[in-house]
Amino acid sequence: MSEYGFLVPLPVVVPLFGAGLALALYRRPRLQRIISVIALSIVLVVAATLLVLADSGPIVVDIGGWAAPVGIDLVADRLSSLMLTVSAAVTLCVQLYSLAQGEADGDESAPVSIYHPTYLILTAGVANAFLSGDLFNIYVGFEILLAASYVLLTLGGTGERIRAGSIYVVVALVSSLLFLIAIAMIYAATGTVNLAQLAERLPEIDADVRLLLQVLLLLAFGIKAAIFPLSAWLPDSYPTAPAPVTAVFAGLLTKVGVYAIIRTQTLLFPEGRMDDVLMWAALATMVVGILGAVAQDDLKRLLSFTLVSHIGYMIFGIALASETGWAAAIYYVAHHIIVQTGLFLVAGLIERRGGSTSLDSLGGLAKIAPVLAVLFFIPAMNLGGIPPLSGFLGKVGLLQAGVQDGSALALTLVVGGVVTSLLTLYALIKAWNKAFWQTPPEPLPERTLPKGMVLPAGALVVLGLALTFGAGPLYGYAERASQALSDRSTYVTAVLPQGGRGAGESVDATREAESEATPTAVATGEEG
Structure with missing residues (x-):
């Protein structure tokens, strides 16, 4: 194993060990x-370290002493490392926000003994999905997410949460079943589920079979990503938690x-036969999602619909199938994770201070909670794409790629x-006016x-601003990830x-060994 190869499994292993403890x-x-x-905290430090190291090339580690394609590989490249660091x-x-909330509530609203291991x-499931080098291990990551997310969605055991959680788990199971069917068919057609080996073997099979496999994967991932028309479950599932x-x-x-x-479209299906379909899906996701947001009078549901809408931007960048589009999509994903999470945390603060997330019941918060007003305004304008914030930069990159x-x-x-951007701005300004400026119907x-709740939410707001001030380096990193x-x-x-790679060795170790071997030994795969 190379000097830094031991870092790659840690984002999965450390949370699992912590959960057991x-x-x-x-x-x-x-x-x-x-x-x-x-x-x-350990995961964040390790992820940031991998972000830097992966800029020099992918770091690959074999799990269990079995080299690819027989064993499972974890791969930290630019894309997976960036996603891992942001997540x-x-x-x-x-987590810091939830700890402060639990302390303020006396830990009466949720079974804390279950919450922390589940979280x-x-x-660990998220990290596993990002780092996995084969389709079945990605499936395992999704199933870990499903099991943990159902528990978290139904914390407290209220009827509303159980109903929403049931909808979520049924939809997730359908997605998982499609994914599993796709994996079985891919293995039957190619004899492997390793992503790198699939990239070599899929072009050799019948084009129609390849298209069917691509459609199945897109359906499975489209449900999980909430792409229209597979997004109806999301606004009813998330706001109740x-x-x-x-x-x-x-x-x-x-x-x-x-x-x-992104991973499967770029690596497994570069011919782009589904790009036009993805573009239409992106357009429908944008428009339908934002029209749903405009019609909402509850802050959480409004934000849920904007979430669906802005998934459309990311799919647009992917469907363009160009380095410019992929780079803009990667940057926008990083931006959206931070800004959307921050907005939902602020929505929790608004609910706590105002007693509700119904915009018709709120008002006057700008006067009685000016800090809260600032915490909402900045990410709201960022999501709406006001220049020069990161939301504006990401959208400009996507629009330029489209024009190109x-x-x-x-x-x-x-x-x-x-x-969609203009309607997003309209919906968020409407929420801003109602929650912070109108006279509340009741005190x-x-x-x-x-x-302890304000500071983590504020940290995400500041991090969203950092994406603006650090847009040059981050966008450059996204461009290098797109080139890869x-x-x-x-x-x-x-x-x-x-020349192959020995079991348990990382790619860095292999390259070092090959550089020391004689030309004949490298060509024949023998040791020098």
């Missing part, structure tokens, strides 16, 4: 809190589906993106906002280097 200490809630924060930052902030398992759960689900979990689409494509459909998407309850996606050989040779 937290569950064993179910009678010691304070220790559970400490364990969860330490585990998530780690978000999950840590949400850590959810984090506790604020921290809603925030991490809305900001992060749908992006796991988007990540899976030049096709009638791409230009239609450009117009749809502009209209709002006298409640204080715990600093375009050149599939970078990924394939990292996982399946020429």
Whole structure:
């Protein structure tokens, strides 16, 4: 194993170990809190380290001493490392927020002994999905997410949460079944589920069979990513959960589906036979989602519909099938995870201070809670695409990619993106006016906002601003990730280097060994 190869499994292993330890200490809630924060902090540090290291090339590690394609590989490349780092930052902030909320509520609203292990398992599932180098292990990551997310959605056991959780789990099971069928058919057609080997073998099978496999994967991932018309479940499932759960689900979990689409479309199906279909789906997702948001009078449901709408931007970038489009989509995914999560945390603060998320019941918050007004206004304008914020930069990148494509459909998407952005701004300004400026129909309850809840929400707001000030380096990183996606050989040779790779060795170790071997030995695969 190379010098840094041991880092790659840690984002999966550390949360799982922490979950087991937290569950064993179910009678010691304070220790559970400490364990969860330490585990998530370690994941963030490791993810940030991998973000830097992966910029020099993918880091591949074989699990269990079995080399690819027989064994399972974890691959930290630019795309997976960026997604992992952003998700780690978000999950840590949400966890700190939930700890403060639990302390303020006296831990009466949720079974804390179950919450912490489940949340850590959810984090491990997300990391596993991002780092996995084969389709079946991605499926395992999704199933870990499903099990953990159902528990988190139904915390408290209220009828409304059980109903919403039941809808969510049924939809997720349908998606998982489609994914499993696709995996079985792919294995039957190619004899492998390793992504790198699939990139070599899928072009060799019948084109119609390949198209069927692509459609099945897109259906499975489209449900998880909430792409129209597979998004109807989301607005009814997320708003009923506790604020921290809603925030991490809305900001992060749908992006796991988007990540899976990016990975499979660029690596396995580069011919782009479904690109036009994806463009139409992106347009419908944008327009239908934002029209739903405009019609809402509840803040959480409004944000849920904007979440669906902005998934359309990401799918637009993917469907353009160009380095420019992919780079803009990657940047926009990172932006949206942070900003959308921050908005949902602020919505939880609004609910706590105003006693409701119904916009007709709120009002006057700008006067009685000016800090809360600022915390909502900044990410709301960011999501709406006000220049020079990161939302504006991401949308400009996507629109430029669409104009660069030049096709009638791409230009239609450009117009749809502009209209969606304007309607997003309208919906959020309406929410801003009602919640913060109108006279409330009844006096709002006298409640204080715990600093422990305000600070993590504020941290995500600041992080969203950092995406603006650091847009140059981040967008450059997204462009390099896009170039690596375009050149599939970078990924394939990292996982399946020429000359083979010994069991348990990382790609870095293999390259070092090959550099020391004689030319004859490298060509024959023998040791020098």
